[in-house]
Amino acid sequence: MKRNVDKNGRVYWTIRSGNKIYKYYEDDLMTPDDVWDDISHMHQKDPQRTGFPTQKPEALLERIIKASSSEGDIVADFFCGSGTTLAVAEKLGRRWIGADLSKFAIHVTRKRMLDIPFCRPFKIYNLGNYQKYKFIENNHPPVERYIRFILELYRAQPLQGYAFIHGRKDRRLVHIAGVDSIVTEREVRDACEECANAIGGKALDVLGWDFEMGLDELIERIGQDYGINIRLVQIPKEAMELKSAKEEIRFYDMNYLEAEHRINGKTLEIELKDFIIANPEYIPDEVREKIKKFTDYIDYWAVDFDYQNDTFHNMWQSFRTKKHPKLDTKVRKTYSEAGDYMVLIKVIDIFGNDTNKLLKVRIE
Numbered sequence: 001m002k003r004n005v006d007k008n009g010r011v012y013w014t015i016r017s018g019n020k021i022y023k024y025y026e027d028d029l030m031t032p033d034d035v036w037d038d039i040s041h042m043h044q045k046d047p048q049r050t051g052f053p054t055q056k057p058e059a060l061l062e063r064i065i066k067a068s069s070s071e072g073d074i075v076a077d078f079f080c081g082s083g084t085t086l087a088v089a090e091k092l093g094r095r096w097i098g099a100d101l102s103k104f105a106i107h108v109t110r111k112r113m114l115d116i117p118f119c120r121p122f123k124i125y126n127l128g129n130y131q132k133y134k135f136i137e138n139n140h141p142p143v144e145r146y147i148r149f150i151l152e153l154y155r156a157q158p159l160q161g162y163a164f165i166h167g168r169k170d171r172r173l174v175h176i177a178g179v180d181s182i183v184t185e186r187e188v189r190d191a192c193e194e195c196a197n198a199i200g201g202k203a204l205d206v207l208g209w210d211f212e213m214g215l216d217e218l219i220e221r222i223g224q225d226y227g228i229n230i231r232l233v234q235i236p237k238e239a240m241e242l243k244s245a246k247e248e249i250r251f252y253d254m255n256y257l258e259a260e261h262r263i264n265g266k267t268l269e270i271e272l273k274d275f276i277i278a279n280p281e282y283i284p285d286e287v288r289e290k291i292k293k294f295t296d297y298i299d300y301w302a303v304d305f306d307y308q309n310d311t312f313h314n315m316w317q318s319f320r321t322k323k324h325p326k327l328d329t330k331v332r333k334t335y336s337e338a339g340d341y342m343v344l345i346k347v348i349d350i351f352g353n354d355t356n357k358l359l360k361v362r363i364e
Contacts, residue, residue: 036063054081061088069094083109090116101241104352111300111319123311143178150176150207153239153249164191165198172203172231183208183232185218192226203229207251209237213344213358216254234353253278255355257347266338266363270303270345272329277349287350295327300348305333307344307358314346335363 004012012025039059048058061084065075071093077085080098086109089096100106106124113119147166151158156169164187167174175191177183188206195201216232223230232254239249258274275294277283283291291297300319304312318328335341343359 036060039063056084058084058088061085062092065089065092065094080109081105083112087112087116090119103237107300107348107352111321114317114319115321146179147176150235150239153242153247154205154207154233154251162194162198164194165201169205171200172205172229173198173201174205174207176235177206177208179209182210182212183215184212185215185222188215188219188222188230189226192222192228192230195228196226201228203231205231205233207233207235209235211254213356216256250279250282252282252351252353255347255349255353257345257355257357259345259357259359261343261359261361263361263363266336267332267334268305268343268361268363269330269332270343270359272298272301272347275347275349275355277351279351282351295329297349298327298347299350299352301327302346303331303333304344304346305335305341307342309342312344312346338363 004014006012010025012023015022015024039057049055065085065088069075072095074095074097075085075089076097078099080086080100082105083098086096086098090113098109100109110124113122148158151167151174154167154169154174156167156174158167159165159173164175165173166176173195175187175195177187181187183206191204191206195204211232219230219232234252234254236249236251242249255278256274256276258272260271260273262269262271272295275297277297280288298320300317302312302314302317305315306313316331316333318331320327340360340362343361345357345359347355347357349355
């Protein structure tokens, strides 16, 4: 190996192998010391900042990923937070897997990945069913303790002697759906029938983990059938992480989403017309002051133009970032074939909660 200096003052070595000479520059071979003080901390105005408290600089993860993997390898981060590891892995040509219990973390990561130019397709899986099963297994006897635990979280008093009514909160009766079931119209009607025969049963809160598609649009009519004011209330997934019902947790009502659609030939146009947060009392004052229009409540929305009653396939999306705070409210899709299609709209609000709307369209 021979040491040389080029005309720019860069030191390099040459190595002969057979009939070829290889050149290696000293500054390309340098490795960092044990203490990495050449990577700056993220200041408050750093454009990389997503608002996630434990976010790390991309330069730090880039060094780690380059040192420990090759292009095409899989990089996994099981506490992905704001998605720095996954974003850097994507930019460096690695495959990646990310996981986190926080819906806020998953949503921040999703937007961050979609904001990367030419980001490869990825899927988001919800493993909440496993968590819910473990949650109920840890409460013995399972069903009774599960219902009592949710009632305590909801600050409701338990009631006995009913099949579908489990408690009372102020002047409203409470029904709690099962861990492994989706709340259906039939379940709501069963609870309403029992509620109508109960003393003071004029208002009902239906608490569930997941709701039948389009149920929120039927609630007013169901309530009129029984003369009952009904509220659909989401049991927050954070409940599965709590060890004690004394901990504070927020329950969210179902939001209101209005969307119009028009068909011109084989082209479908969808336009968001209104979005109402069901729990404005949770909005911090400093955020409330900045809200001027309904789209300010929406952080992200996406459309599956051919929903098959299974997994939501993100075929188009619009989301807000610090650089691009404006949200598109219209989208067009031209179908290649005529037929009946189900179109699912998914909106994620500033709290990270999902609101879905299902459209049925016919393309002639």
